[in-house]
Amino acid sequence: xxxKINKPSEKDFNSPYEFGFETDIxxxxxxxxxxxxVVRFISDKKEEPKWLLDWRLDSYxxxxxxxxxxxxxxxxxxIDYQDAYYFSAPKEIEKPKSLDEVDPKLIETxxxxxxxxxxQEWLAGVAVDAVFDSVSLGTTxxxxxxxxxxxxxxxxxxxxxxxxxIKKYLGTVVxxxxxxxxxxxxxxxxxxxxxxxxxxxxxxxELSTYFRINAAGTGQFERxxxxxxxxxxxxxxxxxxxxxxxxxxLHAAVVELVALKGAEIKYSTVQNWYPGDEKGKGGxxxxxxxxxxxxxxxxKISWTQVETGSAITxxxxxxxxxxxxxxxxxxxxAISNNYQQVDSGTKMLHLGKNTKSRIISKGVSSGSSxxxxxxxxxxxxxxxxxxxxxxxxxxxxxxxxxxxxxxYVESKNKTSTIEHEATSSKISEDxxxxxxxxxxxxxxxxxxxxxxxCKEVLQKLPMEFAVEAQKLLEISLxxxxx
Amino acid sequence: MSGNLLEINxxxxxxxxxEILKGLNLSIPFNxxxxxxxxxxxxxxxxxxxxxxxxxxxxTSGQIIFKNKNITELKPNEISNLGLFxxxxxxxxxxxxxxxNFLKTIHEANRRANGLEVLGPSDFLKYVREKxxxxxxxxxxxxxxLNVGFSGGEKKRNETLQLLVLNPVLTILDETDxxxxxxxLDIVSDGIVGMKNEENSFxxxxxxxxxxxxxxxxxxxxxxDGRIVESGGPDLADKIENKGFExxx
Numbered sequence: 001x002x003x004k005i006n007k008p009s010e011k012d013f014n015s016p017y018e019f020g021f022e023t024d025i026x027x028x029x030x031x032x033x034x035x036x037x038v039v040r041f042i043s044d045k046k047e048e049p050k051w052l053l054d055w056r057l058d059s060y061x062x063x064x065x066x067x068x069x070x071x072x073x074x075x076x077x078x079i080d081y082q083d084a085y086y087f088s089a090p091k092e093i094e095k096p097k098s099l100d101e102v103d104p105k106l107i108e109t110x111x112x113x114x115x116x117x118x119x120q121e122w123l124a125g126v127a128v129d130a131v132f133d134s135v136s137l138g139t140t141x142x143x144x145x146x147x148x149x150x151x152x153x154x155x156x157x158x159x160x161x162x163x164x165x166i167k168k169y170l171g172t173v174v175x176x177x178x179x180x181x182x183x184x185x186x187x188x189x190x191x192x193x194x195x196x197x198x199x200x201x202x203x204x205x206e207l208s209t210y211f212r213i214n215a216a217g218t219g220q221f222e223r224x225x226x227x228x229x230x231x232x233x234x235x236x237x238x239x240x241x242x243x244x245x246x247x248x249x250l251h252a253a254v255v256e257l258v259a260l261k262g263a264e265i266k267y268s269t270v271q272n273w274y275p276g277d278e279k280g281k282g283g284x285x286x287x288x289x290x291x292x293x294x295x296x297x298x299x300k301i302s303w304t305q306v307e308t309g310s311a312i313t314x315x316x317x318x319x320x321x322x323x324x325x326x327x328x329x330x331x332x333x334a335i336s337n338n339y340q341q342v343d344s345g346t347k348m349l350h351l352g353k354n355t356k357s358r359i360i361s362k363g364v365s366s367g368s369s370x371x372x373x374x375x376x377x378x379x380x381x382x383x384x385x386x387x388x389x390x391x392x393x394x395x396x397x398x399x400x401x402x403x404x405x406x407x408y409v410e411s412k413n414k415t416s417t418i419e420h421e422a423t424s425s426k427i428s429e430d431x432x433x434x435x436x437x438x439x440x441x442x443x444x445x446x447x448x449x450x451x452x453x454c455k456e457v458l459q460k461l462p463m464e465f466a467v468e469a470q471k472l473l474e475i476s477l478x479x480x481x482x
Numbered sequence: 483m484s485g486n487l488l489e490i491n492x493x494x495x496x497x498x499x500x501e502i503l504k505g506l507n508l509s510i511p512f513n514x515x516x517x518x519x520x521x522x523x524x525x526x527x528x529x530x531x532x533x534x535x536x537x538x539x540x541x542t543s544g545q546i547i548f549k550n551k552n553i554t555e556l557k558p559n560e561i562s563n564l565g566l567f568x569x570x571x572x573x574x575x576x577x578x579x580x581x582x583n584f585l586k587t588i589h590e591a592n593r594r595a596n597g598l599e600v601l602g603p604s605d606f607l608k609y610v611r612e613k614x615x616x617x618x619x620x621x622x623x624x625x626x627x628l629n630v631g632f633s634g635g636e637k638k639r640n641e642t643l644q645l646l647v648l649n650p651v652l653t654i655l656d657e658t659d660x661x662x663x664x665x666x667l668d669i670v671s672d673g674i675v676g677m678k679n680e681e682n683s684f685x686x687x688x689x690x691x692x693x694x695x696x697x698x699x700x701x702x703x704x705x706x707d708g709r710i711v712e713s714g715g716p717d718l719a720d721k722i723e724n725k726g727f728e729x730x731x
Contacts, residue, residue: 429538434574436558437534437567438588438644439595448587452578452627 030087036060039187042087046156049163052170059176059186066180072343073372073404076285076312084250086188086221144204150234151196152207155223158194165196169227173256173293173320181252181314182289189223189254197232197263206462208237222253228263230296235266237465251310252287261296261323268461269317270469272309275476280339280368283311290317294326294352302329303346304460306469308476311340316374318347321355321386328357331457333469335450335476336369336401345375345406350383350416359390362454365401366477372404377418379411386416394424395453397446397477447474486511486547487652487683488533493544495525495532495708502528504708505544510652515684515697519719520705521727526687527571529705530656533685534568535561548652563595567650569641571657575629581640582624585610585647592648613646616673634661642670646677654685659693671696691719706730 030038039060043053068079145152151162159166176186197203228234238255251273259265267290276283286309292301303317319328330346348357357377365371377388394403405422427449435445451458451470458466488510495503502525510516520526532539533546535558546554553561576584590600601609614624617639629637638658645653653674659667671693674684686697694702694716702718703710704727711730712718721729 428574431574431576433534433536433558434570435576435588437562437570438584438648439559439562439591440588441557441559441591444587444591448579448584449576452576455578 030085032085033082034060034084034086034188038086042188042190045087046159048159051167052159055171055176056187059183060188062177063180063183063187066183068180072314072374073370074312074314074341074343076341079250079285081184087190148201148204149198150201150203151194153194155189155192155194155225158225162194162196165227166194166225169225169256169258171256173258173291174254174289179289181287182254185221185223185252185254185289189221192223192253193226194224195226195234195236197228197234199230199232199260201229201232203232203234206235206237220251222251224253224255226256226265226267227258228260228265228299230260231262232260233264235462236268237462238267238269239271249283250285250287253289255288255290255317257290257292257301259292259294259296259299259301259323259326262298263296264300265292266302266462267292267304267317268465269303269305269307270465270472271305271307271313271315272472274311275309275340276311276338278338278367280311283340284309285312286310286315287312288315290315291320291347292318292328293320294323294328294355295320297323297325297352299323299326300328301326302331302460304329304331304457305333305344306457306461306472307332307334307342307344308472313340313342313344315344316346318349319357320349320351321357321383322351323355324352325354326352327355330357330359330361330375331460332361333364333454333457333473334362334371334373335364335473336366336371337477338367338369340367340369342370343372343374345373347376348378348388350377350379350386350388353382353384353386355383355386357386357388359388359392360456361390361392362457363392363394363403364397364450364453364473364477365394365403366397368398368400370402370404372406374406374408376408377410378408379413379416379418381412383413384415386413388418390418390420392420392422393453394422395450396424396426397450443474443478446477450474450477487549488685489545489547490533491545491547493532493546494542495528496540496542497528497538501542502539502708503532506705506709508703508710510683510685512683513678513680514701515678515686515699517686517688517694517697517699517702517719518705518710519689519691519702519722519727521689524705524727525708526689526705527656530568530654530685530687533561533654534558534566559591559595562650563592565651566654567645567648567652568654568656569638569645569658571660573629573637573641575627577627577630579628580625581628581643582610584628585624585644588644589647610647614643616646616676617643617669619643635663635666638662638670639666642673646673649677649682651682652685653682654687655693656687657689658686659688659690667692667696691723694719704730 030041036057039056043056174182176183195207226236257265257267273284273286294301301319307313317330321328328348334342334344336342346359359375361373363371363373373392375390379386390407392405396403403424407420409418409420411418431449432445435448450473454473458469461469486509490506490508493503493506494501518526528539535556541554545552548566549564586606593600629640674697686693686699699716702714702716704712706727
């Protein structure tokens with residue numbers, strides 16, 4: 001069916017609340033490019049309060065004055081920010097009509113992961129209605145959380161239902177002046193997740209974005225805000241092991257975590273966006289700002305990530321250790337194959353007394369990829385008796401790839417200590433032959449060795465994620481040797 | 483076709499440009515233990531590697547027939563899954579992979595390759611414990627990372643455990659006795675003797691006779707400069723003990 005899309009005229013842009021876009025829900029979208037009117041349009045479509053619109057506009061105006069960072073080791077063609085859709089790209093664009101039109105390699109991967117057909121269609125972005133029956137699942141889930149007073153909903157819903165919490169915390173961890181990509185996100189964020197755990201509550205289940213599928217298609221400028229009130233606990237799972245096909249090349253998400261006194265947040269991510277093909281064509285550019293604030297004493301935030309997707313990954317989940325005795329952890333596995341480029345790591349900012357941080361990073365590179373760990377540990381003058389331990393290990397599978405470790409460390413307090421260990425190794429021919437002699441084929445052998453290498457981090461993942469993640473490592477490295 | 487488990491016919495093998503094996507012939511029937519002895523550099527280790535399909539070495543002519551199948555061009559894993567096991571002289575470390583996990587992975591690969599059903603977790607655990615007990619390996623050891631932090635002798639014991647778990651038809655012991663103390667030698671050789679039956683055979687590569695005394699091979703072959711220069715009974719090992727390899731040159 002060929003739907004006609006009314007392009008907005010110049011005049012439409014000048015009227016603040018009437019945009020004259022086609023009202024049919026299926027085809028509502030903002031035109032290509034970014035300007036104040038597009039920001040207003042987004043806010044209007046979401047029926048946001050004025051303070052949020054003002055915040056978006058403030059962000060937009062800050063963004064205009066900012067420069068895209070160029071300090072990373074990533075190399076990519078210049079992004080034309082005016083050549084992108086910032087709200088609901090027209091549905092006719094690039095949507096495959098059936099799985100037959102989707103990259104057969106992707107389908108092969110789905111089959112290997114054992115993903116049911118219906119779900120495959122949803123993941124691949126096939127243009128069919130209600131491909132995934134989540135209603136019953138979603139409802140029972142919500143009821144259970146409600147009993148404990150846990151709020152878990154989309155960001156847009158939270159703006160309507162809990163504006164006071166959003167207003168209190170939004171931008172307090174990642175301010176809208178933070179960095180180019182975070183500021184862009186603050187201006188145009190589409191949707192995301194909101195979580196609030198009341199004081200003293202241990203969230204009765206792992207919260208997973210996978211179940212909150214109404215967030216599908218909002219991956220481009222996702223915004224997540226998670227608040228763990230005093231003495232509460234939550235484990236949050238983001239992403240899923242199945243690779244998501246996405247028509248947007250540019251992704252710039254923001255995640256803000258706040259842990260109040262005695263609270264603990266465990267945030268696990270499996271990032272598996274489309275990495276591009278074997279020749280380095282296509283793939284998602286992923287510029288993510290994730291930061292957790294251990295605002296209260298004795299609070300704890302731990303990040304665990306398995307990064308296998310995206311053509312470009314720019315991501316440094318960080319912790320601000322403000323409360324005394326607070327602790328931050330970062331456990332990461334970053335796999336790069338073919339022409340993928342990863343520049344990822346963490347920042348640990350020790351402000352409070354007796355704060356602790358622990359960084360375990362495992363980089364596995366193959367093909368012609370490049371994989372950089374970039375981390376910063378900073379202990380402030382008043383942060384007494386604080387400790388950091390960092391361990392960065394790289395494993396190289398082929399001669400063409402590269403692995404780099406760039407740690408920045410600074411301690412301004414004599415009673416505090418920083419420890420850093422780094423190793424770099426190659427899978428040896430002998431190791432491979434040994435496994436082959438025992439009957440494993442080359443891919444099984446590599447998977448086994450890589451899983452062993454990553455074990456310390458895999459163990460940090462929640463059980464149900466860990467098994468899938470292992471399988472994912474295997475698939476991500478397919479065809480990497482031989 | 484012959485009833486031999488292994489037949490090597492006029493095998494020539496290069497390492498790089500250098501010819502190492504220069505027309506080697508060897509037959510091993512079922513239910514026998516054969517030993518190959520030879521001085522350093524005679525090609526003993528190259529032979530075991532070539533039999534296992536190691537692509538570092540190039541077969542320039544000749545054939546390796548295993549279970550009546552020409553395996554000369556097969557990949558190491560294909561040869562392994564036909565039932566050929568090589569106990570390494572220097573077993574490799576695989577950090578982060580427990581012995582138990584490794585055993586499970588290789589056992590499953592082997593079963594699958596042979597169209598057999600994979601054992602369930604509890605059956606497999608029982609099976610491994612049975613084998614581990616023969617070698618005096620306890621559950622705590624099974625949880626350790628494969629060969630990481632093990633002594634030379636302990637690594638050989640781990641090799642023997644893999645051998646018992648996979649239960650191959652042909653086992654090549656590549657200097658398994660080197661680096662073993664007397665107790666470890668007893669444990670390993672008892673394990674091998676216990677595994678021996680009418681349907682399998684062993685090829686023991688060594689330059690000591692200690693292990694041969696334990697295993698009492700049916701045949702001893704002398705490998706010098708890439709060829710078998712003499713074959714005989716166990717008394718051949720005595721001859722070497724007394725006169726050295728020089729007499730065969």
